[in-house]
Amino acid sequence: MKIVALLCLALCFSGAYGADTKPVPANAELKLSDGANDVALTESTVRVIKGYVGTLTAHSYETFTSYVLPEKSGGTWLQIPVDQPDGSISEFRTVEAADSTVQAVAMYRTAGTLYAVVATKAGGSAPDLYLKPASITFRVYRFNGSLDVARFKLERTSSSKAVYMNASDALTKEFFSK
Secondary structure, eight states, X not given: OHHHHHHHHHHHHHHHBOXXXXXXXXXXXXXXXXXXXXXXXXXXXXXXXXXXXOOSSSOOEEEEEEEEOOSSTTOOOEEOOEEETXXXXXXXEOEEOSSOEEEEEEEEEETTEEEEEEEEEOSOOXXXXXXXXXXXXXXXXXXXXXXXXXXXXXXXXXXXXXXESSHHHXXXXXXXXX
């Protein structure tokens, strides 16, 4: 009986964390410009603010902060935090070094739903993390569409088939299909 339970558990985890995730059509990707980007969804409009944060080191980054826009002028903007295992964060962000992009972010819309994918170089530590190609972990978050407790919730995790110097290359070459 224990073996059957372990086998079922292993099969459940393999579905949630697999390398064979179907690629998302490239035309679903949202080409976000710096500043405000309005994304029309089935039930609402989300404004994604893409910004750049410069630092005195080579580790500058971009942020992607999302809000559900009010239906009427003067209404409340509802920020959409990102659920994490130990709480939530206010935005998605990239991680960039002088030698490579360690973490990249892209957003896409399909069937009137907004998704964000975070591509992160797996394993390794500085300086190897910045200087050597690595496999990429894709974490896909889905906007839950709630106007009461809006959240981006982790929907699935998968890994790249190849290794990449820049996480952004894995998004273009593997996550989004052409």
